[in-house]
Amino acid sequence: AKADGRGTYRFFEPAMNAAVQARRSLEIDLRRALALKQFTLVFQPQIRLETGEVSGFEALLRWHHPERGLISPATFIPLAEEIGVIVGIGEWALRTACREAARWAQPASIAVNLSPIQFRGGKLVETVTLVLAQTGLDPARLELEITEGALLDDTDGVLTVLNGLRHLGVRISMDDFGTGYSSLSYLQKFPFDKIKIDQSFVRGMAGSAECGAIVRAIARLGASLGMRTTAEGVETADQLDAIRAEGCTEVQGYLTGRPMPASEAFALLGAGAHV
Numbered sequence: 372a373k374a375d376g377r378g379t380y381r382f383f384e385p386a387m388n389a390a391v392q393a394r395r396s397l398e399i400d401l402r403r404a405l406a407l408k409q410f411t412l413v414f415q416p417q418i419r420l421e422t423g424e425v426s427g428f429e430a431l432l433r434w435h436h437p438e439r440g441l442i443s444p445a446t447f448i449p450l451a452e453e454i455g456v457i458v459g460i461g462e463w464a465l466r467t468a469c470r471e472a473a474r475w476a477q478p479a480s481i482a483v484n485l486s487p488i489q490f491r492g493g494k495l496v497e498t499v500t501l502v503l504a505q506t507g508l509d510p511a512r513l514e515l516e517i518t519e520g521a522l523l524d525d526t527d528g529v530l531t532v533l534n535g536l537r538h539l540g541v542r543i544s545m546d547d548f549g550t551g552y553s554s555l556s557y558l559q560k561f562p563f564d565k566i567k568i569d570q571s572f573v574r575g576m577a578g579s580a581e582c583g584a585i586v587r588a589i590a591r592l593g594a595s596l597g598m599r600t601t602a603e604g605v606e607t608a609d610q611l612d613a614i615r616a617e618g619c620t621e622v623q624g625y626l627t628g629r630p631m632p633a634s635e636a637f638a639l640l641g642a643g644a645h646v
């Protein structure tokens with residue numbers, strides 16, 4: 372039983388209570404995870420279809436929880452956003468990814484995901500400027516991936532930030548394209564450098580002519596707007612053939628490379644890998 376503040380008591384089901392407790396303890400752990408160095412980044416290759424070469428890597432967060440093991444970003448990123456710790460975690464991810472990329476033998480690109488929350492507070496351009504200076508990474512090698520969520524709140528403010536980032540020489544990608552409500556209107560408002568076609572369309576191509584048509588339309592749209600198009604979540608050779616036929620410029624998926632530790636990404640570039 373728990374006091375609800377009005378002098379009465381509410382009774383929770385034991386199972387409900389357990390779920391609330393579990394979430395609360397995860398929250399406490401997440402607040403300390405950065406200081407306890409429990410995060411790492413893994414790097415997933417992006418392949419340029421024209422040449423078969425690795426054009427760059429996307430940095431993806433992993434949380435190694437001491438008791439629960441590996442926790443997926445799909446679980447902890449929404450929680451980190453809710454409790455406000457995403458700004459610190461996001462800055463750590465950006466700095467770590469840039470520092471890693473600065474060591475590579477080839478000038479491959481490094482893509483870093485940004486949470487919509489990182490656009491608030493007016494510090495993002497300053498943070499990116501600082502990280503580029505600290506790591507010595509060529510700004511042209513940094514790609515920032517944003518989702519429609521970032522553009523939803525306050526479009527003018529977000530456009531100012533995006534233009535500020537572009538002014539630094541970094542590139543901006545639209546992530547999970549096609550899953551939101553008004554993706555097309557954002558392409559008109561801001562000139563993205565790259566469109567990342569959501570995995571759901573790629574996965575659907577085998578069984579649905581509609582998904583194939585959508586991928587083709589996005590690839591053509593990208594080409595006519597001068598934007599590169601990356602197909603995400605490619606797992607099979609058939610999917611690779613299909614997205615190649617539709618005219619996407621890049622591919623990222625388990626078929627061409629799973630997310631890997633920094634040491635493996637480093638070695639892959641040192642070897643001048645072709646896929």
Ligand code: C2E
Pocket residue numbers: 415430431432443444445448461464483484485486546547603604605606623624625626630
């Ligand atoms: P995302 O940005 O769309 O990243 C792509 C996700 O698809 C990654 O999941 C990746 O491991 C997975 N993936 C790649 N290829 C395949 C494939 O062929 N098949 C399948 N089934 N999945 C594939 P992951 O690493 O679990 O990340 C999930 C999401 O968490 C990301 O989706 C992104 O939204 C978020 N995230 C990850 N790292 C960060 C970060 O540093 N900052 C922020 N704000 N979000 C992050």
Ligand code: CA
Pocket residue numbers: 429484516546
């Ligand atoms: Ca992404």
Ligand code: CA
Pocket residue numbers: 546547567569570603
């Ligand atoms: Ca995505």
Ligand code: CA
Pocket residue numbers: 547
């Ligand atoms: Ca996603």
